[in-house]
Amino acid sequence: MGPQDRAARVLEDLRILARESAERAGLTRGERSPVEALVVPLVVSLDRDGVSRGSLREADRLVRDIAARVDEALRGAGAFHPGRVHCFQCDASDCPHGVPGSPTETFAGWVATGKPEWIDFANLLLERGDPRVDRLYAPSPEVVAIAMRGRDLHGRLLGAIGRDRSFAVLGQVAAGLIPGDFGAGRGPEARVALTLQVIETRFAGGGRRLRLNLLGTTLDEVSAASEGGGGRGSAERLRRLIILARERLDLLGRAAAVAERRGRPLDLEAQAEPLLLHLRTELERVFRDAGHRTRHAVERHLDGGRPTDTALVDARRAPVERLRYDEQRKTVVVLGPRGRAHVFSPDGRHVTSLSLGPAEAERKGGQHRWRPLTGPEADDFRKAIAEHPCAKGRPIPS
Ligand SMILES: [Zn+2]
Numbered sequence: 001m002g003p004q005d006r007a008a009r010v011l012e013d014l015r016i017l018a019r020e021s022a023e024r025a026g027l028t029r030g031e032r033s034p035v036e037a038l039v040v041p042l043v044v045s046l047d048r049d050g051v052s053r054g055s056l057r058e059a060d061r062l063v064r065d066i067a068a069r070v071d072e073a074l075r076g077a078g079a080f081h082p083g084r085v086h087c088f089q090c091d092a093s094d095c096p097h098g099v100p101g102s103p104t105e106t107f108a109g110w111v112a113t114g115k116p117e118w119i120d121f122a123n124l125l126l127e128r129g130d131p132r133v134d135r136l137y138a139p140s141p142e143v144v145a146i147a148m149r150g151r152d153l154h155g156r157l158l159g160a161i162g163r164d165r166s167f168a169v170l171g172q173v174a175a176g177l178i179p180g181d182f183g184a185g186r187g188p189e190a191r192v193a194l195t196l197q198v199i200e201t202r203f204a205g206g207g208r209r210l211r212l213n214l215l216g217t218t219l220d221e222v223s224a225a226s227e228g229g230g231g232r233g234s235a236e237r238l239r240r241l242i243i244l245a246r247e248r249l250d251l252l253g254r255a256a257a258v259a260e261r262r263g264r265p266l267d268l269e270a271q272a273e274p275l276l277l278h279l280r281t282e283l284e285r286v287f288r289d290a291g292h293r294t295r296h297a298v299e300r301h302l303d304g305g306r307p308t309d310t311a312l313v314d315a316r317r318a319p320v321e322r323l324r325y326d327e328q329r330k331t332v333v334v335l336g337p338r339g340r341a342h343v344f345s346p347d348g349r350h351v352t353s354l355s356l357g358p359a360e361a362e363r364k365g366g367q368h369r370w371r372p373l374t375g376p377e378a379d380d381f382r383k384a385i386a387e388h389p390c391a392k393g394r395p396i397p398s
Contacts, residue, residue, distance in 0.1 A: 014040065017063065021070040026080045028211065028246075035073040040066060080201045080211060083218060086167035088114025088157065093167070100215065103192040106174040107215060109153040114161045121176035121193040123354055126343075129328040133343075136177055137352045141191075143287035145175035145280045150198075150269045165202050170210075170272045172197040175283040178216075182225045182235035192216050196242070196279055198249060198272045210253035210268070212246050237286045241279065248275050311342035311350045315385050320378040324370035332381050333370055348384030 001009075018040075022033055043058050084098035085107050092098070100106065100118045108119035125133040125144065135142040150170040154162060162168070177191035195215035202208050219242055225235035252271055259266045314336030322335040326343070331351060334342040343351040373381065 014066075018066050018070055021067045022074065024067070025071050025074050026082050027074070028209075028250075031209065033074075035070075038066070038069050038073060040069060080167070080199065080209070080213075083214060085116045085169070085197075085213075085215070087116055088161045088167075090115075100193075103180070103190060103216060104177060106176070106193045106195045107153065107169070107172065107197070109155065110157050110162070112156050112158045114157060120354065121174060122352065124174065126326075126329075126354065131329060133329075134351060141177070143175055143178050143284055145173055145283040147171065147173050147273075147276045147280045150272075165200060165208075167202075168200045170198040170200055170269045171276045173276055173279045173283060175280075175287070178287055179234075182222065182233075182238060194283070196245065196283075198276065200268060208253075208256070210249045210256070210272075212242065212249055214242070234286050238283075241282050241286065245275060245279060308350050310336070310340070311344075311353050312385060314340060314342055315344065316382070320375060321372060323373040323378050323381060325373055325377065326370050332373065344381070344385065346381070346384065348381070348386075348388030 018038055019033075023029060027033060040062070042062070045052075045055065045058075081093040081098070084093045086093045087095050087097040088110060089095075090097065097115045102120070104121050105118040106121055106124060108117045108124060111117050119127070122133055122136055125136070125146070128146070130144070130146065132142075132144045135144055148171060150168065150172075153169050153172070172195055174193060174195045176193040178194050180190045180192050193216050197213040197215065199211045199213045200208060201211065219239070222235055222239045222242065226233060226239045249272075252268070252275075256266045256268055256271070311334070315334045318334050318336065324333040324335065325331075326333050329343075330346065332344045332346060334344065336342060340353065342353045345351055
């Protein structure tokens with residue numbers, strides 16, 4: 001083998017390393033990289049023969065160095081970061097605003113300044129007046145999925161922010177709360193919100209691309225959970241659903257490029273809608289069978305005493321101006337300390353507890369979703385919680 005052949009072989013191996021890194025950083029298979037080439041410094045020994053401890057260390061350093069350089073180069077080109085939402089305020093996806101603050105949160109759109117807003121899934125259902133919020137906390141919890149339109153998520157952005165469509169959400173489906181192990185029944189586990197977003201990105205060079213973005217999990221995690229399920233199970237069905245969605249977006253992206261070349265650009269948001277509605281239906285279906293497996297974990301949560309006790313204590317202590325009536329859902333909402341909110345049925349049954357940010361409570365107040373309770377209504381409510389079987393026989397923690 002001549003020196004050129006040997007060098008060519010080394011370069012080809014390096015190219016594969018870099019390409020694999022780029023695909024982990026967000027490029028899809030077969031997609032043209034917005035960055036043509038990388039400069040990578042190499043340390044080459046002139047002494048030793050064969051693989052030594054030093055050369056293994058150098059190999060390890062090289063792999064990490066390539067990953068870091070690919071990441072930086074793609075970020076510089078405005079590339080897409082899987083699992084994150086672009087923050088127009090920082091003009092970055094890797095700032096702290098690009099990911100949810102907790103696993104039960106989903107993306108709620110951008111605030112006027114361009115910062116992504118995250119909302120607890122249960123609060124999102126409450127805010128939309130979706131009566132299925134109870135099902136999240138039922139003894140046999142169900143997974144609820146909702147489709148959200150891109151124009152609503154983009155709706156609050158001011159002026160020119162995001163107008164260049166460097167990152168646009170054409171729509172998303174948020175599903176929750178799904179078992180963290182995707183219903184494999186491996187024991188009590190946290191439940192998370194899973195969000196599938198249809199994203200349009202535009203690189204600095206002008207290339208546009210449709211992608212599926214996953215918030216709350218990664219395809220690797222889903223694939224790992226699906227292994228050993230023998231082609232069945234929620235994780236495997238979810239994995240197939242994600243692959244199918246990716247394929248359909250690839251096709252749509254190609255059709256969009258053809259239409260644009262012919263001067264008749266497609267309304268991509270409208271084109272993505274059937275896929276989103278399909279994902280919404282299928283996500284609920286995928287986890288319908290997984291529901292009963294999570295029952296025990298949730299029962300423990302509810303019977304563990306704490307949530308209901310806290311709710312009762314907060315409800316008893318709340319002054320009348322902290323008691324609200326939810327007109328749409330016909331429930332009483334207790335605004336407790338530290339952003340806690342507790343939902344009760346009018347007959348005093350504790351439905352659920354949430355934690356609201358101050359801004360969220362403010363916004364709901366402003367929309368008159370929650371009106372203050374009148375004096376007599378507050379008296380009735382206090383009597384109801386004192387008499388409800390939930391409260392009877394419970395010690396009153398002080
Ligand atoms: Zn930011």
